[in-house]
Amino acid sequence: MSESNLPSANIWNENPWARMSFSRLAAYKRCPAWYMHVGLEWHATWTSPEQEAGHIVQDVLQAVFDNTPATDVTATDLEARAAARVQLNFSKEWAKAAAAYAANPNAVGSFNISEEKYGRYARRGLDFHTREVQSWLEDRHPRSGARLGLPAYGAVGDAWVAVRPWHAPEVVAGGFWNEVIPQGWFQGQYDLVYEWTGGRRIVDLKASAGTSVFSTEIELQLLAYAFMERALGRGSPEGLEGWFLGAAEPKVFAVPNKEATDAFGEFVKELLVKSAQLEHSWKPEDFPAAPAQVAGFEKPAGAASAWCGVCPAAWTCKLSGKQAPSAGAGVALGAPLPQGNSMSAEGLVCGIKMPKTKQMRDGSTKVTRRITLVNEGGYSSFTWDERDMQRLLRDGLRAGRVVRLQGLKSWAPPHGGHVQYYAGAQTRLEVLSEAWRPSGQDAGVIERDAPALGE
Numbered sequence: 001m002s003e004s005n006l007p008s009a010n011i012w013n014e015n016p017w018a019r020m021s022f023s024r025l026a027a028y029k030r031c032p033a034w035y036m037h038v039g040l041e042w043h044a045t046w047t048s049p050e051q052e053a054g055h056i057v058q059d060v061l062q063a064v065f066d067n068t069p070a071t072d073v074t075a076t077d078l079e080a081r082a083a084a085r086v087q088l089n090f091s092k093e094w095a096k097a098a099a100a101y102a103a104n105p106n107a108v109g110s111f112n113i114s115e116e117k118y119g120r121y122a123r124r125g126l127d128f129h130t131r132e133v134q135s136w137l138e139d140r141h142p143r144s145g146a147r148l149g150l151p152a153y154g155a156v157g158d159a160w161v162a163v164r165p166w167h168a169p170e171v172v173a174g175g176f177w178n179e180v181i182p183q184g185w186f187q188g189q190y191d192l193v194y195e196w197t198g199g200r201r202i203v204d205l206k207a208s209a210g211t212s213v214f215s216t217e218i219e220l221q222l223l224a225y226a227f228m229e230r231a232l233g234r235g236s237p238e239g240l241e242g243w244f245l246g247a248a249e250p251k252v253f254a255v256p257n258k259e260a261t262d263a264f265g266e267f268v269k270e271l272l273v274k275s276a277q278l279e280h281s282w283k284p285e286d287f288p289a290a291p292a293q294v295a296g297f298e299k300p301a302g303a304a305s306a307w308c309g310v311c312p313a314a315w316t317c318k319l320s321g322k323q324a325p326s327a328g329a330g331v332a333l334g335a336p337l338p339q340g341n342s343m344s345a346e347g348l349v350c351g352i353k354m355p356k357t358k359q360m361r362d363g364s365t366k367v368t369r370r371i372t373l374v375n376e377g378g379y380s381s382f383t384w385d386e387r388d389m390q391r392l393l394r395d396g397l398r399a400g401r402v403v404r405l406q407g408l409k410s411w412a413p414p415h416g417g418h419v420q421y422y423a424g425a426q427t428r429l430e431v432l433s434e435a436w437r438p439s440g441q442d443a444g445v446i447e448r449d450a451p452a453l454g455e
């Protein structure tokens, strides 16, 4: 596939949401229908406590690595102070995250996960970093053991600063900062890059023991990073590592050769052409429910693959063994929706995205949010005015709940396309179920085993 099959870098810069990334590609590899659900139809998906906890671990570690120790500190003192700072920052951030989780309408359930376990993960991340400092002081490569011929530093504090890894700038941490290849069609966000050995070692942090189904994707993720490094003109990375913070040692991976990263690039280009997002003209039949099998992981009851247990598109997929809530007295969601002045819909709230500000033609701005609902008819996503959304959120709209919405207005695009429903002052909300659990089976329970730190 040649570059000319794809739009120019300018077009990707104007439509950054359409770029490919590791997470979108991983969804495709799990199952094409999963990719279409999240990457082409842009349905919203809930967040879980594990995802939020992963961000805390990463943010706390980055902040501690960025500290500048006193020049007269001893190695023992430095380690003890860094550990105390990790502990203190972690406790503070954990309390903040628990409060934010309770207030986040996209968060499923409560923040009832082990603070102690994630605190240990943060501490393990510090241990791995301290080993880098130690290697610097001993003038040896942390992986090969080779002498590097570094200038002798007198103080451990200087070594801490010299070893400090690059990470995404704090102002944009949280998923909004990305490296983009010059051609514009692929982007990614590295967690840490250690450069003190003379090359670039890219480290992906994982707040897990490396035993989840998502852990199996680390090699694809690191292949994507090696591809990006070469596409950005940096040559081969010196190393690729996965720091599973529930494991005793960093996991070191072989750097893929150029043939492998070239083949990766070709695969991504083909997928982008097939996705036809900018023209909105992809063919659903190109993205069938055909899940990959994951060796060593059991399929949930009635499901075709272990992926079906954590798939956000599962509620109406025949291969999932799951069952969406009934449409009740409301419309069957999914296209095509019937039109009317006062429509009602019942369904599970799958996700509520963050508010977005849109610049209008007359210079004014409009704040909206996207919400995704599912019932036995299918999935539908709507974009509603934030003022209406705020009232519905106060009334109990939240991911993971089954709700009844009455008094929705419909609108049909003049040149065809899906009918949209809009909430307004007349819309009423009733919470039918706090946590979706069809009686007599577990298969419908909202899953909490979500990936952490971009796993």
Ligand code: SF4
Pocket (backbone or CB within 6 Å): 030, 031, 032, 033, 034, 289, 290, 291, 304, 305, 307, 308, 311, 312, 313, 314, 317, 318, 319, 320
């Ligand atoms: S439930 Fe399984 S088969 Fe269906 S879309 Fe998801 S991963 Fe694919």
